[in-house]
Structure formats: structure tokens, C-alpha cells
Amino acid sequence: MKIKTVAILGLLAVGISITPMIVPMLHSGTGEATTPSATNFTLTDLNGTKHSLADFKGKVIVLEWINPGCPFVVRQYKDGAMQSLQKKWTEKGVVWLAISSTNPDHADYIRNEGVRETYDSWKPASTSFLLDSDGTVGKTWGAKTTPHMFVIDQNFNVAYQGAIDNNPRGSKDKSEVVNYVDQAVSSLLAGKTVETSSTQPYGCSVKYATK
């Protein structure tokens, strides 16, 4: 199956007049299910450097919505699972962008040096940690939870969106855990079809600015 997750979400939105936030991710509003192009954005990292998604066109890109104050995110990092996955794939040329859409007025928001300290203490292997404090990018992409994962293929199309794995409670034996991002990236790098293109993300809601 060629992956069309976000496009179809958007097309369904068009079809029955739902929230327009996903619509910018579509190629068109024709009602046909078309492979979606990833919506570009430009965000600043913790060092003040700007990064545009389009700069990484041609590579497999992982977007990870993150909130270091969310217990689901903390578990992934305390277990070392997220860092291991980041390391595994960034070493093979995959771009991994962690994005925080937590608004500065929220209790979970950690200011500049604090977030760097917390994030660095986890020894991440992501490409960059990007700040989306006004939530524009998160809402455009339809990020609902932390973590909420997106995988973009080499043609700049969204190949997967949803949960990091099938283990919301963290109670499964390692042998039972299916990491959907790992599966998707592995398939893309092998030139194969991503079988599981969409799952229900789990975690904390993204702490968007209310205004």
C-alpha cells in the first residue's frame, strides 16, 4: 500500500467539512486519495539555528512531537528506547527532528537552558530539537499527543503517522513490542512499502497555546 495517511485524513476532512488544520498537507482537494506531500516548516533549534524541513528532502525524516514533562515521553527516554532508535537510524542517514509545541505559559514548558539540560541528560541522538512554541507547526501537522510520530519518505511524502509503538502502558515484554517508526523507516530504507501507515497515537495531549 502506498501510504496516504495524512492525505486521507485531510480528504475526509474536506469530504465532511471537518477542521481545516490538516488540509494544508494535501496535494489537492479533489476528493481523490493522493499521496500527501509533507508540509514544509522552518523552526529554530536550541542553539538558535533555523531548520527547514525542505532542506532534508530526499532523505527519510522522522518527526517526533516531544514534551519532556509528559510521562509517556519520559518513559521512552528513561528506558533508552527512543535514543536507541534515534541512534540506529541517524547513523544510517535518517534525519530525526524532535519538536516541542508546548506553549511557554504551560507548567510543562521548560525554558531555554532547562530544556537543553533535561534533553541532553537523556543523551539523545536526534538531529535537532526544534521549538514550536506558538504551536503553528504542530497544529498544521495535526500532532495530537506527545509522543506523536511522523515518518516522511524520500519523496517527501508522509509514510507513517501515529504512535511510537504498541505499548501505551509500557507493560509489555520487549518481545511483544512493535515499534511502528522502526518498521516504517526500515521499510523505506529497504525500498519496501510501509505496511502500517497509521495508528492511534497515545500519550499526553500537546500543550498548545490557547490563543
Add this chain to the structure above:
Amino acid sequence: MRFSAVKSAILAVCALFLLVHDGSGQTLNGVTLVKASIVSGSNDASKPFTVGLHFRMEKEWHLYWKNPGDAGLPIDVAWSLPPGYKALPLRHPVPVKKLSDDATCYMYEHEVLLLATIVPPDRGKQKRVSIGAKLDWLACKDRCIRGGDSISIAIGTIPPKSIAEGRALIAAWSKKLPHPLHDAGVTMGVPAVRQTADSVIVTLRFSGTGARDITDFFPESDESFVLNHAAVRVGDRAVTLPYLKAESTARLRGLRGLVMKGAEGYETALSF
């Protein structure tokens, strides 16, 4: 004689402690966010009986329904029962639906009682048994914190006053359970199901005197499909549910959820 009296006193205190073991609750900065306890309306473990798992939440904090929606986590219950006893599926009161941080969620605020019928074995029934539950939950306000507890109750040794209180609580919360669909004064027609390689759109159509009063639909979750909760549409005696397939081979075989008329929920279970 003296030793015997002391021993009896110690045993009495132990027995009292074992009657009902409420958990210590989930606390944050000295404030109890969630306190869980277990109640029963019966002291006879030789016949099927109902227990209630009672969760009381601090103001503004909430727990989640069996389908949390776009974010959150349902309450998980792992029973600890005597050999041969079994717990029937949990019965969940109707939740409230709230939009928070761009996420549509189904939740319980203030308090909730989850109900379960405990069925004894055909043989070897006991009058006195201990029913335990290991609980796991996510409590959220503006932020979320994982919580859990282990609670138990000794059926057969519960004081009459506690039985009466348990019975009253179970009766009160039983009224908040979903009703059968026919109580809504509606009849459901054959649902329209449009399946493509990637998506499924289900339209439920209703007739009857109550059909125009349908205000919402609370779907149960299906791990093979992703529902855009914000996109559920209700109107003109119809409910439209847009799903994405996890995999192209997935086929929607059925649908469960609550047809809502205001705060009242009516159970719907469909097979396609």
C-alpha cells in the same frame, strides 16, 4: 489466658485491616489527586455479586473512559481473584467529552464507579473471599501523571454499614451506565459503510421519535482503525464516522459506541 487475649486482639486488628484495603492514592505535592477504593453490595461470595471500583479525583483532574479519544489512557484493571472465580467485563458509566489542547477526549471528572460482576465457580463456592484489583491510570489536569494502586475487599466479612453504603453507591452509578438503544426511542437503519484502500466512512442513520435528539456519538476504539474524533459529524438523524485504516488489508467488521442524547448514552453494537 493473657497471651490468648493479646493474640485475639492482634488478630482482630489484622482482620479489620484486611476487610477493605483502600489504596494510598495518587498524590502530588501532598495533594491526593486520585483515591481508589473498592465496594461491594453483597457479603455472599457463593453467588454472583457486583463490586464497584470507586475513583475520586481532585478538583479539575480527570481520568479517561475506555476509549480516551485523541490523547490519554484508559483505566486498566487487573483482577486478583480466588481460584475459579471470574470477573465479567467492566461496565463504564457514560463519560463526558471535552476538547482540550486540540484533542477530543472522553473522560470522568470528580468521581466515577466502574462496575463488575464477580461470578463464583460452579463448585467449591466460598462464603468468604478476597477480591483484589491492581489499577493503572493516567490522571490529567493541565498536565498528566501516571498513577496506580492495589486495592482489595474481603467479601463475607464486610460490616453491614459498609454493605449498605456499597449497595447505595452501586445503585446510584448503575443509573449512569449506558442504556439499551431502544430506550432512546430510535431505530437504527442499515449503516452505510464506504471502504477504500485507506479509509472507511461509516454513516449511521436513525429513525423514530428520538432520532432528532441525538447530539453525539462516543465510539469505542478499534486498534486497526484511527478515528478523527474532531471529524465525527452528527445531524439530520445521522452520525458520520471517518476512519483511517492502519493497514490496507484491514476491514471494519463492526462498530461499538454510545449514541448520545445530551448526557445520556445508549449502547450500539453493529456488525457489518
